[in-house]
Amino acid sequence: MKIKLAKIKEKMGHLLGHAILMFIALIAIVPLIWALSTSIQPSHAVFGQGIGLIPTEFRFENYLDILNAAPFGTYLINTIIVVTFTVIMQLLVIIPAAYAFAKLEFFGRDVLFFIFIAQMLLPLQAIVVPNYDVMRVLGLINTRTAMVLPFIASGYGTFLIRQQFKQIPESLIESARIDGAGHFTILKHVMIPLSKPIITAFSLISIVIHWNDYFWPLIITETPSVRTLAIGLGMFVQQESGADWTLLMAGTMFIVMPLLIFFIFNQRIFIESLMIKSGMKE
Amino acid sequence: MKKGIVFCLSILLLSALVFLSPVGAQEDQVLLNFYYPVGVAGPLASVVDEMVNEFNETHPNITVQPVYSGDYDDTMQRVQTGVMGGNPPDIAVVEISEAHSLLQMNATIPLTEFIEQEEGDFLEPFFDAFLANGNLYGEQWTIPFQRSTPVFYYNKDHFAEKADELLAAGLDPERAPDTWDELVAYAEVLTDREANRWGLIIPGGWNDWIFEAFAYQNNGQLINREGTEAYFTDEAVLEAAQFWYDLAHKYEVMPKEVRTWAGSPTDFAGEAASMLYNSTGALPPILNTANFEVGVAFMPQNKTYGAAVGGGDFHVFKDIPEANQAAAWEFIKFMTNPENAASWSVESGYVAVREDAYEVPVLAEHVENQPARAVARDQLEYAYPKMSAVGYQQIRQILTDILDEVMEGDMEAETAMNDAQNRIQAILDRH
Incomplete structure (x- = not known):
């Protein structure tokens, strides 16, 4: 009898836990559903009385209007190119940098590291003019390269990964070195495999930031052929008149969906990499 | 080790190829x-x-x-x-x-x-x-x-709905209010607490622009044309600020939380308010979304009609x-x-x-x-003309913040205008 009661208690606990989780999930998903629902309604139907979460009238042409208003297909491809290269280049730069800052001894290391991460303190707006100037001198205005280049040496990423690398015991590196491993081999076989969660986490953050970045791409690009999704969406946010909410939400869906689908399909990988308990033994 | 370097280089090369961008236009152009x-x-x-x-x-x-x-x-x-x-x-x-x-x-x-x-x-x-x-x-x-320019929007259906009450108050339900006093009178009748409906919305965001119109309507001015002197403590401007404060907190015909500029046409089209100050630019979206007859009129006058472009x-x-x-x-x-x-x-x-x-x-x-x-x-x-000065964005930011506080009742009109005068004059003096 006692055992049964305990079991029931445990089950109730589970149920309660799930109820709370579902409630939180609901809070997270309602805005998305609302946006979706707004995006498929005619604009006059959205602003009647009531919440209007469930559409009674449909207008899927909103999506066509969006596609006609700006070349969203091109924007999507550009965004994917820019984000992919930003993340790849970032990882190529910051992982070795983090390794050097964490594990190598060289003159001025700490000062250099301090300068390196000091860039975290500068908001983009503060360095937009010098960055613009550099891009102009390099002849890179209105290119996708210009949207990638300023972000490659990420102070934030270097800091994050360096802290992780510092945790990895010196003895592991020593034994790899005894086996004849060079720096790159150590990185590849010791440091990176043991730091997967943090690297994945940084990549995710970086993908989301650069997917949604608006200000810098707006400043540095000129023609639709190189511009990104966020700029396209900006066309529907209006300062002087009310926004055209149905179109705005259709545009929002266009921006959110690719990323959402990407996350859903790779969910397992992300969660796994974040769950791995770094089972390090000396 | 070598493999790693080769890999890096090939990535660099690849990116250079991808990023090559088209260059347009001929030379004699x-x-x-x-x-x-x-x-x-x-x-x-x-x-x-x-x-x-x-x-x-x-x-x-x-x-x-x-x-x-x-x-x-x-x-x-x-x-x-x-x-x-x-x-x-x-x-x-x-x-x-x-x-x-x-x-x-x-x-x-x-x-x-x-x-x-x-x-x-x-x-x-x-x-x-x-x-x-x-x-x-x-x-x-x-x-x-x-x-x-800003114009005055009103919901003709609401006016018709409240026709009897408007007539009883001596107001014509067939037209928009013509003066500040009428604006208050209309708004008091139209504010319907049961229907959760406000008489009037003056939105935030660009409320500096609407406020400038109120100053002009009162024969006042916010900043001189040369952008060297601010007049926020002039009687005409003070009165306008007091009027805004009163609309929300004395007559209680306007929301006490400032509505956003871009959201206010939606509030109006969604019948959360019967009257609205907004840009002419809001007319197409309002006509597209409203399920009622939309009226557009001059902004009510006090001493004169007035608007800033x-x-x-x-x-x-x-x-x-x-x-x-x-x-x-x-x-x-x-x-x-x-x-x-x-x-x-x-x-x-x-x-x-x-x-x-x-x-x-x-x-x-x-x-x-x-x-x-x-x-x-x-x-x-x-x-x-609209107020203009060096550092306009900064001035605008200060003014909208202060006006927000007046509309939300966090600051008395006079204190607010003194504050605006000091801070904005300081910016004007700097240039």
Whole structure:
């Protein structure tokens, strides 16, 4: 009898836990559903009385209007190119940098590291003019390269990964070195495999930031052929008149969906990499 | 080790290939970069692109590259970045209050010479109120393009619904309030707490612009034309601020939490309020979304009718070749000719910048079908330049913050205006 009661208690606990989780999930998903629902309604139907979460009238042409208003297909491809290269280049730069800052001894290391991460303190707006100037001198205005280049040496990423690398015991590196491993081999076989969660986490953050970045791409690009999704969406946010909410939400869906689908399909990988308990033994 | 380096290099090479971008235009052509903001709803970026295409087709020696640059603030930042970074645009449409700032940066050229070269009086057809902001130190620096004023919107169905009560209060349910006093009287009747409906909304965000209209209606002014002196503690301005405070906190006919500028047409169309101050630019979205008859009227007067104009003007930039400046002038002439001014007004909801555009059939018919379109134009008779000074964005930020506090009741009107006077005068003195 006692055992049964305990079991029931445990089950109730589970149920309660799930109820709370579902409630939180609901809070997270309602805005998305609302946006979706707004995006498929005619604009006059959205602003009647009531919440209007469930559409009674449909207008899927909103999506066509969006596609006609700006070349969203091109924007999507550009965004994917820019984000992919930003993340790849970032990882190529910051992982070795983090390794050097964490594990190598060289003159001025700490000062250099301090300068390196000091860039975290500068908001983009503060360095937009010098960055613009550099891009102009390099002849890179209105290119996708210009949207990638300023972000490659990420102070934030270097800091994050360096802290992780510092945790990895010196003895592991020593034994790899005894086996004849060079720096790159150590990185590849010791440091990176043991730091997967943090690297994945940084990549995710970086993908989301650069997917949604608006200000810098707006400043540095000129023609639709190189511009990104966020700029396209900006066309529907209006300062002087009310926004055209149905179109705005259709545009929002266009921006959110690719990323959402990407996350859903790779969910397992992300969660796994974040769950791995770094089972390090000396 | 080697493998790693080879891998890195190949990635670099690959990225270089991917990023190679197309370069346009032939050599004997003048290539113009044209930055423009989009301020009102609708696919206006593609409308601008179409107009530019037409220009490019009819002017074989000039190629204009339209560059959508976000909203007004984004566009100004983009222009400033370009100017400071040694790569100014050739032409830009910039918010009218920024003229002083661009002048101080020595970024633009006056257009007076171009204007004088034209036959007849080139500026004559343009509405005077629209030219004023670009007329500084005896020169014309800008040509108006996308221009608006605030107007007064009201829900005719609500007026009809409350007709008996309005009549009982001695008010005509067939028209909009004509004076500040009437505004209060109408709003008190129309505010319906059971239906959760406010009599009136004065939105935030650009409330500095609406407030300037109230100052003009009271024969006052916020900042002088030269951008050197602020008048927030003048009786006329103080009274306007007190009136705003009272609307929300004495008569309680306006929401006590400030509604956003972009959200307020939605509030109005969604019948959360019966009357609204907003830009003419909000007319198309309101007509599209409202399920009731929309009325548009002059903003109520106190001592006089009054409005401050708004919107964006063409500027031509300084550190570009002379040929580009001449070509830019051609482009501006094209964009503001009567036919284009008319069709731009129809597509965008902006007021056409010149009187003769209203004789062009497409706009004449449009105004006939939607008489509301004529209200902003007619109100221009009482319209004045918008306040403008160096550091305008900063001034605007201070003023909107302070006005928000007045509307939310966090600050008494007089304290708020003293505060505005001190802080804004300090900015004016600095330049």
